[in-house]
Amino acid sequence: MKIGVVGLGYVGLVTAVCLASHSSFDVIGVDVDSRRVSILQSATSPVKETGLDKLLAKVRLAQRFSATSDFGDLITCDVIFLTVGTPSGNDGSVDLNDLSEAARNVGSVIANQSKENAIVIKSTVPPGTTRNIIRTIIKQASNKKMEEESSIVSNPEFLAEGSAMKNFLEPDRIVIGVQDERGARLMRNLYSEFYGRDFQKIPYIETSIENAELIKYASNYFLSLKVSFINEISRICETLEHSSVDAIASGIGFDPRIGSQFLKAGPGWGGSCFRKDILGLINYAKNHNLDLPVLLGNLSTNDIQRRHVVEILSNRVGDLGGKKIGVLGLTFKANTDDIRDSQAFAIVSELRKRNVRVCVYDPVAMGKFREECNEEIECAKDIEECVSGADGVIVLTDWKEFKKLDSNFFSAHMKGGTLIDTRRMYNKDDFKGAGFAYIALGVND
Numbered sequence: 309m310k311i312g313v314v315g316l317g318y319v320g321l322v323t324a325v326c327l328a329s330h331s332s333f334d335v336i337g338v339d340v341d342s343r344r345v346s347i348l349q350s351a352t353s354p355v356k357e358t359g360l361d362k363l364l365a366k367v368r369l370a371q372r373f374s375a376t377s378d379f380g381d382l383i384t385c386d387v388i389f390l391t392v393g394t395p396s397g398n399d400g401s402v403d404l405n406d407l408s409e410a411a412r413n414v415g416s417v418i419a420n421q422s423k424e425n426a427i428v429i430k431s432t433v434p435p436g437t438t439r440n441i442i443r444t445i446i447k448q449a450s451n452k453k454m455e456e457e458s459s460i461v462s463n464p465e466f467l468a469e470g471s472a473m474k475n476f477l478e479p480d481r482i483v484i485g486v487q488d489e490r491g492a493r494l495m496r497n498l499y500s501e502f503y504g505r506d507f508q509k510i511p512y513i514e515t516s517i518e519n520a521e522l523i524k525y526a527s528n529y530f531l532s533l534k535v536s537f538i539n540e541i542s543r544i545c546e547t548l549e550h551s552s553v554d555a556i557a558s559g560i561g562f563d564p565r566i567g568s569q570f571l572k573a574g575p576g577w578g579g580s581c582f583r584k585d586i587l588g589l590i591n592y593a594k595n596h597n598l599d600l601p602v603l604l605g606n607l608s609t610n611d612i613q614r615r616h617v618v619e620i621l622s623n624r625v626g627d628l629g630g631k632k633i634g635v636l637g638l639t640f641k642a643n644t645d646d647i648r649d650s651q652a653f654a655i656v657s658e659l660r661k662r663n664v665r666v667c668v669y670d671p672v673a674m675g676k677f678r679e680e681c682n683e684e685i686e687c688a689k690d691i692e693e694c695v696s697g698a699d700g701v702i703v704l705t706d707w708k709e710f711k712k713l714d715s716n717f718f719s720a721h722m723k724g725g726t727l728i729d730t731r732r733m734y735n736k737d738d739f740k741g742a743g744f745a746y747i748a749l750g751v752n753d
């Protein structure tokens with residue numbers, strides 16, 4: 309089967325390379341960014357994702373994956389995935405410009421195609437977009453009789469950065485939104501070929517296009533809500549003696565109706581998807597006159613949690629003006645180089661409002677953070693420089709480099725003060741007698 313993937317970012321590239329790892333598929337990746345295409349032509353990945361470089365080299369060697377900027381190369385494809393980014397517009401609406409342009413280009417190519425095909429939308433789009441906007445664009449550009457000659461499908465992705473390859477190769481479900489039997493059959497053929505007979509018992513959900521689109525939003529809404537929920541519980545724990553949020557998470561997580569995952573309190577959720585998708589849903593609600601207070605609350609709880617990290621510090625240290633505070637960890641979680649909607653931006657800006665001398669360090673994202681942070685900051689060359697002489701340190705991500713540190717390290721380099729551990733990585737007993745306060749977020753003992 310010949311497969312096209314349009315848009316070679318995190319999602320597109322992982323999709324393309326994983327599909328190409330199966331000997332039945334030839335995959336053509338298309339991206340308008342010619343720099344990205346030339347990096348790929350040299351068989352290195354322009355995005356950092358565990359296992360991606362290795363599999364990319366393998367599929368390039370087997371000649372089952374090629375990258376191009378020429379949409380015309382898609383002419384031979386049976387199935388074309390659109391994995392173009394759908395960022396937030398300034399008003400929280402979803403910016404569909406790139407996706408619409410890609411759909412137009414694909415439509416013009418399939419206009420000259422004689423075999424049956426399916427165009428599969430993997431980009432996250434507000435419910436109703438695939439049928440009402442993307443299908444219309446493809447129909448106009450291709451002049452095809454949709455559903456008779458060409459099918460449109462929604463197939464949302466559930467890839468988390470850092471484990472995206474595993475999430476693709478061993479998914480917990482496959483969701484297919486489709487409106488005609490031919491499109492449904494093409495997708496069943498593709499995924500049963502890839503995963504094996506009966507999709508190896510992976511739940512395979514065939515539903516309407518609109519349901520598939522909403523399943524994606526609802527998933528991210530619920531996951532982020534779980535994190536916001538536990539962050540609120542975490543703040544309750546901090547007011548209660550002998551209390552620890554991880555004990556509460558474990559106590560409730562055994563209830564299968566609740567589940568134990570996504571109950572790790574921290575400095576609030578970040579990343580390229582949660583805020584964008586929640587804003588997208590808020591915008592959808594506004595356009596449909598829906599009052600969704602839980603959705604709005606999720607966002608404000610997250611903003612409060614980010615500010616709360618600085619509150620803990622200032623409650624401890626007092627006036628933060630002129631003090632040096634080290635911030636360790638600038639990506640939105642460990643094991644990614646992504647700083648999109650990273651908690652660090654909000655926390656640094658909150659510190660700067662209080663005239664703090666902020667010194668930051670991250671093992672992979674220093675360059676990007678320096679470029680994108682609008683605040684006056686010092687960028688340390690290593691962990692030691694970041695914490696040296698600091699009156700306080702905030703650890704924001706659980707990078708393994710940070711986990712290795714201990715009380716001796718901090719007391720040898722910090723001026724004194726307070727260490728805030730937002731991910732509860734260290735053993736508090738180790739800090740007894742260290743000469744400064746160790747505060748684990750969500751713990752009060």
Ligand code: UGA
Nearest residue numbers: 465466467468469535570571572574577578579581640641
């Ligand atoms: C998220 C979803 O997990 C994926 O299923 C989804 O496909 C993806 O968005 C997307 O829409 O593309 P991702 O943004 O990579 O994936 O990151 P997550 O692992 O979900 O973490 C998001 C944020 O929540 C991070 O800042 C993380 O530190 C925080 N988090 C997560 C917690 O604070 N506590 C937890 O228990 C879990």
